[in-house]
Amino acid sequence: MKLWRWLVRLYPEEFRLEYGRYVLEDLHERSREERSPRFYVEAAGDVVSTAWKEHCRIMIRDFVHSFRRMLSHPGTALIAILSLALGIGANTTMFSIIYASMWRPLPYPDANRRVVVFQVQTNAPYNYAMGGATSSDFMDWREQSKTLDQWHLFTGGNPTTSVASGVAERIFTQAVTPGIMEALGIRPLLGRLPQPGEEDDRPAVISEEYWKRSFGADPSVLGRRYGSNNESNIIVGVLPSGVEIFNDPGRVDAWTAISLNPGSNWVQRRIPWLLASARLKPGVTIEQAQSEMSAIAARLEKAHPATNKNRGVKLATFRDARNGQMGYLLYPLFGAVGFVLLIACANVANLLLARASARRREISVRAAIGATRRRLIREFLMDGAVLALPGVLLGIGIAYGGLQLFRAIVPQGFPGVALVQLNVPVLIFTAAVGAAASVAAAFFPALQGTRVELTEALKESGRGSGSLIRQFLRSSLVAAEIALALILLVGTGLLINSTIRLAGLERGFDARNVTVVELDLAGTRYMTNAPKREIDMRYVEPAVGQFIEHALRALRALPGIEHAAFAGRVPLGPNRGPYVGVRIAMGQENADELRNAAFNSITPGYFETLRIPVKLGRAISERDTQSSPWVAVVNEAFVREFFPNGNALGQVVSLNLGPEDRQREIVGVVGNAKQSNPRSPVQPEVFASHFQQPREIPGNFQGQRFRSSLIFRISGSAAPSRAALEKIIHAFDKDVPIVEIRSLEEHARLRNAGVTLVMSLLGVFSGIALLLAIIGIYGLMSHAVTDRVHEIGIRSSLGASRGQILWLIGGYGCKLAVAGITAGSIGALLASRALEAMLFGVKPGDPVTMAATALILLAVSAAACALPAMRAARVDPATALRRE
Amino acid sequence: MDHPSLSPAAFQILVALAEGPRHGYAIMKEVADATSGEVRLNPGTLYTTIRKLVEDDLIRETAPPAREADSDERRRYYALTPLGRRVAKAEFERLRGMVQRAAVKLLSKPIP
Numbered sequence: 001m002k003l004w005r006w007l008v009r010l011y012p013e014e015f016r017l018e019y020g021r022y023v024l025e026d027l028h029e030r031s032r033e034e035r036s037p038r039f040y041v042e043a044a045g046d047v048v049s050t051a052w053k054e055h056c057r058i059m060i061r062d063f064v065h066s067f068r069r070m071l072s073h074p075g076t077a078l079i080a081i082l083s084l085a086l087g088i089g090a091n092t093t094m095f096s097i098i099y100a101s102m103w104r105p106l107p108y109p110d111a112n113r114r115v116v117v118f119q120v121q122t123n124a125p126y127n128y129a130m131g132g133a134t135s136s137d138f139m140d141w142r143e144q145s146k147t148l149d150q151w152h153l154f155t156g157g158n159p160t161t162s163v164a165s166g167v168a169e170r171i172f173t174q175a176v177t178p179g180i181m182e183a184l185g186i187r188p189l190l191g192r193l194p195q196p197g198e199e200d201d202r203p204a205v206i207s208e209e210y211w212k213r214s215f216g217a218d219p220s221v222l223g224r225r226y227g228s229n230n231e232s233n234i235i236v237g238v239l240p241s242g243v244e245i246f247n248d249p250g251r252v253d254a255w256t257a258i259s260l261n262p263g264s265n266w267v268q269r270r271i272p273w274l275l276a277s278a279r280l281k282p283g284v285t286i287e288q289a290q291s292e293m294s295a296i297a298a299r300l301e302k303a304h305p306a307t308n309k310n311r312g313v314k315l316a317t318f319r320d321a322r323n324g325q326m327g328y329l330l331y332p333l334f335g336a337v338g339f340v341l342l343i344a345c346a347n348v349a350n351l352l353l354a355r356a357s358a359r360r361r362e363i364s365v366r367a368a369i370g371a372t373r374r375r376l377i378r379e380f381l382m383d384g385a386v387l388a389l390p391g392v393l394l395g396i397g398i399a400y401g402g403l404q405l406f407r408a409i410v411p412q413g414f415p416g417v418a419l420v421q422l423n424v425p426v427l428i429f430t431a432a433v434g435a436a437a438s439v440a441a442a443f444f445p446a447l448q449g450t451r452v453e454l455t456e457a458l459k460e461s462g463r464g465s466g467s468l469i470r471q472f473l474r475s476s477l478v479a480a481e482i483a484l485a486l487i488l489l490v491g492t493g494l495l496i497n498s499t500i501r502l503a504g505l506e507r508g509f510d511a512r513n514v515t516v517v518e519l520d521l522a523g524t525r526y527m528t529n530a531p532k533r534e535i536d537m538r539y540v541e542p543a544v545g546q547f548i549e550h551a552l553r554a555l556r557a558l559p560g561i562e563h564a565a566f567a568g569r570v571p572l573g574p575n576r577g578p579y580v581g582v583r584i585a586m587g588q589e590n591a592d593e594l595r596n597a598a599f600n601s602i603t604p605g606y607f608e609t610l611r612i613p614v615k616l617g618r619a620i621s622e623r624d625t626q627s628s629p630w631v632a633v634v635n636e637a638f639v640r641e642f643f644p645n646g647n648a649l650g651q652v653v654s655l656n657l658g659p660e661d662r663q664r665e666i667v668g669v670v671g672n673a674k675q676s677n678p679r680s681p682v683q684p685e686v687f688a689s690h691f692q693q694p695r696e697i698p699g700n701f702q703g704q705r706f707r708s709s710l711i712f713r714i715s716g717s718a719a720p721s722r723a724a725l726e727k728i729i730h731a732f733d734k735d736v737p738i739v740e741i742r743s744l745e746e747h748a749r750l751r752n753a754g755v756t757l758v759m760s761l762l763g764v765f766s767g768i769a770l771l772l773a774i775i776g777i778y779g780l781m782s783h784a785v786t787d788r789v790h791e792i793g794i795r796s797s798l799g800a801s802r803g804q805i806l807w808l809i810g811g812y813g814c815k816l817a818v819a820g821i822t823a824g825s826i827g828a829l830l831a832s833r834a835l836e837a838m839l840f841g842v843k844p845g846d847p848v849t850m851a852a853t854a855l856i857l858l859a860v861s862a863a864a865c866a867l868p869a870m871r872a873a874r875v876d877p878a879t880a881l882r883r884e
Numbered sequence: 885m886d887h888p889s890l891s892p893a894a895f896q897i898l899v900a901l902a903e904g905p906r907h908g909y910a911i912m913k914e915v916a917d918a919t920s921g922e923v924r925l926n927p928g929t930l931y932t933t934i935r936k937l938v939e940d941d942l943i944r945e946t947a948p949p950a951r952e953a954d955s956d957e958r959r960r961y962y963a964l965t966p967l968g969r970r971v972a973k974a975e976f977e978r979l980r981g982m983v984q985r986a987a988v989k990l991l992s993k994p995i996p
Contacts, residue, residue, distance in 0.1 A: 015931075015935060018935065019934070019935060022908050022927075022931060023930075026908055026909050026931075027927050030912075042924075042926060043927065043928070046926035047926075047927070050929055050931075050932040051928065053932065054932055054935075
C-alpha cells in the first residue's frame, strides 16, 4: 500500500530509522485483517497525530540541548542575543511606523476600490500643481461617468474658531457632502448624520473627543448651534472616536455639509481646492476609469475654456493619495533596518561558526557513530532558534523604546502617528523576522559545521581553526558587515552634510530673531460674506485696518521690538498665499495672457522685518493708502518671469483680485526670498499693501487677509511673552484668537522635520550597525589569536619581533576592513540614490562624505583589532608551546 | 523515578508484557483480545509509546524467545524491566484506589 508508505514518511527520520519498518508492517497486516474503512481512517489519523507529536518532542529536546549549550557559553550567547535583539527591534520599530502610516488597511468598505480624483494642469508651469477639484467639474463628472459611483466631495481639516461651548476656541472642521459617511460605513454615536437635501440648513456632526472636551459629553448638545456669527452650524449628531475621512483619526473636531444646491457658495468652477472621491464600479479597473475621466475632462475643457483650459484629471487610489510622499521618507529607513538585521545575522553566524569549529571533534565522533547529517543540521538550526527567541522578546522591548523615541522626534502632522503601536500585525511581522533571522544566522554554520571529513577532523588535535573554507566564510561575513555598516554611515553622512548646507543656505532674508504670530480674523466681525458672483466672495470690513494699525502701534511700543508688520505669507512660515493671475497692462508681447504669481498682502515694515533687500525703487510705505495710487512691489524672480528685458519699474499690472481691484504700478523690486522648499527655484511674487485692497475679495484670498501673520524682529533681547502679545491683541478685540506663536527659525526646523526625522533614525540605525560590525571584527580577531596562539609562540621563539606579531593579527584585520570598505563604497554609491530626494547641496555619491566615512570606519576597525593584536604580541612563547 | 503521566496506551502495553516478551503486533492483538476489542492500539500510537517506554527504561528490547511456536525472527521483541513492572503495579494500585472510591460513592459499597 502506497498510502501507508507515504504516511510513515511523516515521522521524523530518527524515529523512522528505528521503528518505521515495524509500523509499516503492522499497518499492512492490520489492513489485511480488518479491511474496514473505519480502520483506514483511524490508523491514518493515528499516524499523522503521533508523527506530529514526535516532531514536537524532538524539537523540544533539541531546543533544550541547544539551550544548555548556550548556557555553557553565556558571554557569546549574550552578544548574539543582543545583536539579534537590536536588529529585530529596529525592524519592528520601522515596520510599525510604516504599517500605521502606509500599509494598514483603511477602515472603509471597498477601500481598495475607492479613488481620489485630482485635477492637474496638463501644461504644468512652475510648481503649480492643482490640489483637488472644483465643485462644478465634480458635478459634471458625477453625471457623466459610467465607471465610477458613490461620488463625494470633502475638504481637508481647516482651523476655525468656535464659540459653541461658551469660550472662543480653535477647532478643526472638515466639510463633506452628506452621504459620504454612510458610504464609508461611519455610524453616529448620538443623533444622526447630515442627509442630502438639508445642506443649506447647515447641519454638522462633531467628534466624540470634541463632545467630551468642550461639552462635557452633554447629550443636549444636539440642536445647539456652533461656529461664529457668519457661519453657524447646527449640531445634529456625534461621531464615535477614530473616524477618518482622509485625515488621521482624531484630527477633525466637526464635520459640516458641502452644499451643491443652486446658489450655494460652494458652487464654482474656478478654484480646484476640494477633494473628490468616488468608487470604482465592480469589475472596473482604475485605468479604465482614468481613460473615461480623461475623456470627460477633455469635453469639459472644450465646454468651459475660460476655466478648464489645460485642466486634466488624475485618479489615485485612496491609499496612494494618502501615502503621497511618505514612501520616499520611510522606505530608505526600512532598507536601513534590513541592513542592521543582516549585520546582526552575520555576527551571530560568525559566533556559531566559531562554536562549530570548537565542536568539530564532537560532531565527527557523533557522525562516526551514526548521527545523520540532517539531524546535525537540525541541531545547528536549533542553535539559531534558541538565540532568536530571546532576541525576539528583547527586540519587542527595544521596539517599544524605539517607538517612544519616534513619538518624541516625529514632526507634527505625520500621518498615522496616533496609530503607531505594537499591534498584532506588527508582532506577526516580528515573529517572521525572528524566524528568518534565526535561519539566516544558522544556515552557513549548519552547512559548514556538519561537513565532516572524518579522518582529518579526528586527526587534528582540536586546536586547528578548521578548514580554509570556514576561515574564508568567517572573514567574508565580517567584511560584509563592514560593507553594510559603511552604506548606512554614508547615508547618515549625506543627510548630515545636506542639513549643514541647508542651515548655511543664503535664503535671501534673515530668519534670526524673527517671531511669527498667527492670528485668525476669519471668525470675527472683520469678514462677511458678499453676494455671490461667479465664485464665492467676501467683504473685508474697514475695521480690519484699524485693528492692524492698533496692533502694530502697540507692538512697536514694546521694548526691544525693531520692526513689525502684517503679512499674508511669510517665507518658511505659514504659507496661505493663493496664486494670483497677473496681467501686464501694456507694451508686452503677451499682454493678454494671464500668468500666475504668488500674492502677498503686507503692511509697511515687512521687508525691514525680514531684512529682504530692496534692489530697485522703494518698498511699500505708509504713504500708500486706499486713496493714493495703488502700487505693487515684485521680487527678482517676478522680473525675470514677466519682464525678461529687466525693466519692471513703472510697469502697470492688474491682479485678478475681483472686480474692485485697480491697476497697480510697480514701484520697487526686492531680492528673492527662498520659500519653504530650498530645492525649488524662487517663485515670482507680487506684494501689495494691506491698505490698498478691494473691499470685496474672492473667497480663496480670505486667508491672505484674515489668517494674517503678525511678524516682528527683536534686537537681542527676549521676545515678548504670549501674555504680553495677547494683551496687545485683546486690548483692541478680545475675540481674535492667537493661533500660534513660533520663531521663524522654529518654522524652518519644522519645514525640514521629515528629513531631520530620517536623519535621526538613520543615525541611530547606523550607530547600531557600526557597533555590531565592531563586535564582529573584534570577535573574529580574538578568536584568531586564540586559534593561532601556538603558531604565534613558534614564530616568536624563532625570532619574530613584537611588531611582526602585531602585524600578523592587525594586518589581517585591516585587510578585512579594506575589503569591506571597498565593497561597501560600491554599495553606497548605488544605495545612497534612495536618499536623493532628501539631499540638498550634495550628490548621492558625494566623494568627500564617502572618503570621510571610509576613514572613520577604517580607524574604528583598526581600534577593534588593536586589543587582540596586542594580546598576540604579549604571548609568551614558552607558555604557548607548553600548552600543547 | 516518578511516572505521573503514564498514558492509557502505555499502561496497556506494560500489562500486555506482564506475562512475557512480545513483539509489537502481538502486543496490539493481546490488548485487543483482553479488552474484547474495546481498546485498539493503532501502530502509530503503539510504536511511539514503545519508543517512550524504552527511553524511560520501563521496557527493553529482548531476543526473540527461541522455543516459542510463533517466534518471528524479523520482529523486535520487548520485555518489562523491573522498573516497568513496579510502575505498572503502582499504576494498577492507583487505578484500583480510584475505582474503589468511585464504587463507595456511586454504589455505596466497596468492590471486593
